[in-house]
Amino acid sequence: MSKAGNNAMDDAARQRIVEELCSARPKLHGVDDAMPSGLGLRNDVLRHLGGSLRTGMRTLETGCGYSTVLFAAAGCRHTAISPSPEEHARIARFCADQGISVAHVAFVAASSLDVLPTMKRDPLDVVLIDGLHAFPAPFIDWYYTAERIVTCGLLVVDDTNIRTGRILRDFLVQEKGRWALRAEMKRTSFFEKLVPRVIDGIDWPMQPYCATKIASPTRRLRRWIRRKVTKHASRAASR
Numbered sequence: 647m648s649k650a651g652n653n654a655m656d657d658a659a660r661q662r663i664v665e666e667l668c669s670a671r672p673k674l675h676g677v678d679d680a681m682p683s684g685l686g687l688r689n690d691v692l693r694h695l696g697g698s699l700r701t702g703m704r705t706l707e708t709g710c711g712y713s714t715v716l717f718a719a720a721g722c723r724h725t726a727i728s729p730s731p732e733e734h735a736r737i738a739r740f741c742a743d744q745g746i747s748v749a750h751v752a753f754v755a756a757s758s759l760d761v762l763p764t765m766k767r768d769p770l771d772v773v774l775i776d777g778l779h780a781f782p783a784p785f786i787d788w789y790y791t792a793e794r795i796v797t798c799g800l801l802v803v804d805d806t807n808i809r810t811g812r813i814l815r816d817f818l819v820q821e822k823g824r825w826a827l828r829a830e831m832k833r834t835s836f837f838e839k840l841v842p843r844v845i846d847g848i849d850w851p852m853q854p855y856c857a858t859k860i861a862s863p864t865r866r867l868r869r870w871i872r873r874k875v876t877k878h879a880s881r882a883a884s885r
């Protein structure tokens with residue numbers, strides 16, 4: 647981890663910020679200043695993420711909002727990527743009102759799909775994937791950040807209730823030895839990275855999620871018929 651920043655808040659002040667976000671749920675999201683919304687992480691996730699951050703961590707998120715406030719309050723050297731400068735301005739205003747410095751936050755006003763492939767591959771301690779959820783965005787976000795996460799670093803996947811997030815979560819759960827599921831809330835999963843290389847040189851047969859046979863509808867039907875026949879036969883035999 648890099649050297650500690652010098653403008654982090656103390657633990658009590660950070661705790662206060664987390665609780666302020668949980669109770670106020672400020673409207674920081676959206677491009678329309680006349681109709682901002684509050685699409686931030688759920689309160690249990692905010693509390694868990696808040697407790698996982700340390701001053702000086704190198705962090706990156708796709709999307710921005712309450713999470714950005716947490717990274718800033720913890721004194722992380724943070725990058726927040728979202729295509730909406732309006733959101734960045736609202737977050738900066740909210741932080742100023744709460745006495746949180748954004749001196750170590752780089753707001754990148756672009757789509758993560760465009761910007762991540764061009765970024766320097768500096769190491770990261772924590773990555774939050776919570777930007778565009780349409781296919782294939784979360785996978786691209788993961789592809790361009792996974793190798794950058796240090797061993798023992800944290801990957802947070804939000805919105806696993808959406809199919810893209812769910813596939814990424816299910817894939818990572820099966821990547822035992824490379825990733826470990828450390829915490830799970832309703833629709834958010836926290837993974838620890840266990841080894842330096844998680845993509846390069848790993849072909850699909852080495853990935854349990856890909857190597858598992860897809861059950862064809864015919865095979866599923868055959869299995870169902872076999873179960874029914876067995877059940878019927880054992881009932882008949884016991885009569």
Ligand SMILES: C[S@@+](CC[C@H](N)C(=O)[O-])C[C@H]1O[C@@H](n2cnc3c(N)ncnc32)[C@H](O)[C@@H]1O
Binds near residue numbers: 730757
């Ligand atoms: C659900 S919100 C993020 C919530 C945030 N983590 C929080 O705690 O408040 C989704 C975010 O994704 C951003 N977004 C939309 N399209 C994007 C893209 N192509 N690349 C990166 N971010 C994107 C939106 O602007 C919005 O900030």
